[in-house]
Amino acid sequence: MAQHETMRGVLSPVVTPFKADLTPDADRLAAQCRWLLSHNVGLAVFGTNSEANSISTDEKLVLLDHLVASGVDPKRMMPGTGCCAVSDSVRLSKHAVGLGVGGVLMLPPFYYKGVSDEGLFRNFAQVIEGVGDDRLRIYLYHIPPVSQVPITLGLIERLLKEFPGIVVGVKDSSGDWSNTKAMLDAFPGFGVFAGSEGFLLDNMRNGGMGCISATANINPGPIHELYANWESAEADAMQAALTELRQYVAQFPMIPSLKQIVAHYSGDPEWARLRPPLVELDAAQAADLVTGLQERGFTMPGLAEQQGAAD
Amino acid sequence: MAQHETMRGVLSPVVTPFKADLTPDADRLAAQCRWLLSHNVGLAVFGTNSEANSISTDEKLVLLDHLVASGVDPKRMMPGTGCCAVSDSVRLSKHAVGLGVGGVLMLPPFYYKGVSDEGLFRNFAQVIEGVGDDRLRIYLYHIPPVSQVPITLGLIERLLKEFPGIVVGVKDSSGDWSNTKAMLDAFPGFGVFAGSEGFLLDNMRNGGMGCISATANINPGPIHELYANWESAEADAMQAALTELRQYVAQFPMIPSLKQIVAHYSGDPEWARLRPPLVELDAAQAADLVTGLQERGFTMPGLAEQQGAAD
Numbered sequence: 004m005a006q007h008e009t010m011r012g013v014l015s016p017v018v019t020p021f022k023a024d025l026t027p028d029a030d031r032l033a034a035q036c037r038w039l040l041s042h043n044v045g046l047a048v049f050g051t052n053s054e055a056n057s058i059s060t061d062e063k064l065v066l067l068d069h070l071v072a073s074g075v076d077p078k079r080m081m082p083g084t085g086c087c088a089v090s091d092s093v094r095l096s097k098h099a100v101g102l103g104v105g106g107v108l109m110l111p112p113f114y115y116k117g118v119s120d121e122g123l124f125r126n127f128a129q130v131i132e133g134v135g136d137d138r139l140r141i142y143l144y145h146i147p148p149v150s151q152v153p154i155t156l157g158l159i160e161r162l163l164k165e166f167p168g169i170v171v172g173v174k175d176s177s178g179d180w181s182n183t184k185a186m187l188d189a190f191p192g193f194g195v196f197a198g199s200e201g202f203l204l205d206n207m208r209n210g211g212m213g214c215i216s217a218t219a220n221i222n223p224g225p226i227h228e229l230y231a232n233w234e235s236a237e238a239d240a241m242q243a244a245l246t247e248l249r250q251y252v253a254q255f256p257m258i259p260s261l262k263q264i265v266a267h268y269s270g271d272p273e274w275a276r277l278r279p280p281l282v283e284l285d286a287a288q289a290a291d292l293v294t295g296l297q298e299r300g301f302t303m304p305g306l307a308e309q310q311g312a313a314d
Numbered sequence: 315m316a317q318h319e320t321m322r323g324v325l326s327p328v329v330t331p332f333k334a335d336l337t338p339d340a341d342r343l344a345a346q347c348r349w350l351l352s353h354n355v356g357l358a359v360f361g362t363n364s365e366a367n368s369i370s371t372d373e374k375l376v377l378l379d380h381l382v383a384s385g386v387d388p389k390r391m392m393p394g395t396g397c398c399a400v401s402d403s404v405r406l407s408k409h410a411v412g413l414g415v416g417g418v419l420m421l422p423p424f425y426y427k428g429v430s431d432e433g434l435f436r437n438f439a440q441v442i443e444g445v446g447d448d449r450l451r452i453y454l455y456h457i458p459p460v461s462q463v464p465i466t467l468g469l470i471e472r473l474l475k476e477f478p479g480i481v482v483g484v485k486d487s488s489g490d491w492s493n494t495k496a497m498l499d500a501f502p503g504f505g506v507f508a509g510s511e512g513f514l515l516d517n518m519r520n521g522g523m524g525c526i527s528a529t530a531n532i533n534p535g536p537i538h539e540l541y542a543n544w545e546s547a548e549a550d551a552m553q554a555a556l557t558e559l560r561q562y563v564a565q566f567p568m569i570p571s572l573k574q575i576v577a578h579y580s581g582d583p584e585w586a587r588l589r590p591p592l593v594e595l596d597a598a599q600a601a602d603l604v605t606g607l608q609e610r611g612f613t614m615p616g617l618a619e620q621q622g623a624a625d
Contacts (some may be wrong), residue, residue, distance in 0.1 A: 057399050090370045116462075278400060280430075281426060
């Protein structure tokens with residue numbers, strides 16, 4: 004499937020740094036992207052773990068331009084471009100495609116609940132028409148625990164029939180492997196990404212593309228190692244180690260924890276900041292989190308150097 | 315409470331008309347606002363029933379400017395300005411206050427679920443600081459069935475303590491009268507609006523300000539009549555009639571139905587259009603809906619003339 008060429012493997016919903024005035028910090032973000040790429044992890048910027056929906060469309064356009072201008076390869080980027088307002092989704096997706104991104108990861112509009120597949124189909128159809136660019140590659144973003152608006156198998160089937168080669172994949176963050184498996188079984192060749200590395204090996208063994216995972220922000224190298232060696236004899240042991248680390252981190256609030264870990268291992272406390280409605284870990288939580296990582300011999304090789312180069 | 319002077323009574327989350335290309339139709343919206351004002355109903359533009367979250371911040375700014383430029387009294391407006399991104403909420407609220415609106419109705423950021431009151435407090439605090447204008451009057455918007463993010467009594471208490479005279483009221487769309495009653499009891503003088511006219515009389519009898527109701531889009535005169543005469547002997551009978559009509563309409567999908575009713579009674583089928591993810595009623599539903607209204611002797615006096623003047 005040539006269409007997935009640059010979008011296979013492991014991607015990270017890159018955490019977004021904010022300055023003291025809570026405006027996005029484009030330089031620190033670019034440094035983080037370079038660090039992730041150096042560990043073979045692609046860039047699902049503007050994901051849930053990026054606090055994407057806490058950032059305006061205008062701010063996202065500026066960040067995208069800055070990343071590309073600073074040398075980050077757009078082909079390795081899969082920015083989140085699905086907004087509540089279809090006009091925002093069109094504007095952001097069109098701009099991203101114009102920059103040459105490998106794909107876009109698209110949430111359904113998520114304010115209204117209990118909406119019909121017909122309404123969601125129209126949303127995606129209107130984005131595709133509004134972007135009007137054959138280079139558009141859409142990965143649908145199924146994350147019902149947060150969005151509360153699911154991407155059903157029936158919707159995928161209809162989109163694939165109507166827009167082959169444009170709607171090319173999905174990120175399944177349902178946390179339900181049976182749903183991911185159903186997608187793999189129903190749509191051979193469709194680009195199915197597991198929503199975390201917890202299902203990476205299962206996904207690869209069933210024809211999936213890889214994973215897009217929160218914890219790829221902090222553990223990119225080992226997660227990529229499993230992706231690259233999923234057929235090896237060590238794969239199950241690698242999966243078990245990844246899962247253990249992820250489960251440890253997941254005991255803490257995920258997004259504040261990712262930023263705290265980046266702050267600690269880069270030596271740059273600025274990274275711990277979040278936009279409301281999210282709040283940082285308190286001092287005791289932060290200390291507990293890092294202690295457990297140290298006990299596990301956890302490291303983030305090259306991070307301090309990469310971030311230091313951004314100052 | 316002088317602060318509620320222009321914001322008492324009945325307000326409508328004004329339905330937003332869209333052109334064939336699904337861009338907002340500012341002229342039809344202005345005509346609708348004038349019609350509502352002629353029936354003594356204020357303008358909670360950009361509410362849930364306005365499809366506000368299906369409209370971008372840029373589009374909202376254009377609509378607000380157009381309404382005021384076309385002579386709609388900003389003091390009678392309470393636009394919804396609460397977005398997922400605090401930067402959007404600041405931009406929209408600041409612009410609205412600059413236009414002289416009577417107040418703003420503010421959703422909490424609604425993408426992340428299970429967030430803390432501390433995080434929500436920071437969101438509102440940052441909006442207030444970012445707007446930086448003493449004329450700002452915030453009505454909090456509690457609509458957990460849709461937003462899934464509640465405005466708790468504890469959050470209101472903290473905001474009232476920190477921002478007296480700025481945070482001045484709430485719209486309670488929980489559908490739970492005991493919650494509205496708890497707000498009225500806990501915060502005397504706080505501007506509590508019922509989320510529908512179903513609780514209008516109860517709200518007035520307990521010190522509330524009025525209601526902000528979907529069905530005020532179609533039935534403004536009679537709802538205002540109850541507001542204006544809630545202490546009269548006929549109040550209970552008036553409430554019963556309003557409730558019966560509301561319950562009838564609520565058997566159909568609310569937002570498509572409101573637009574269908576405006577389309578039918580204005581003689582302007584353009585009004586039936588919605589942005590995805592919402593979809594219009596099918597022909598059978600639309601016919602059923604209108605038949606039931608006709609059986610009830612329902613009318614929208616002056617609507618066709620008002621909308622006709624917009625062409």
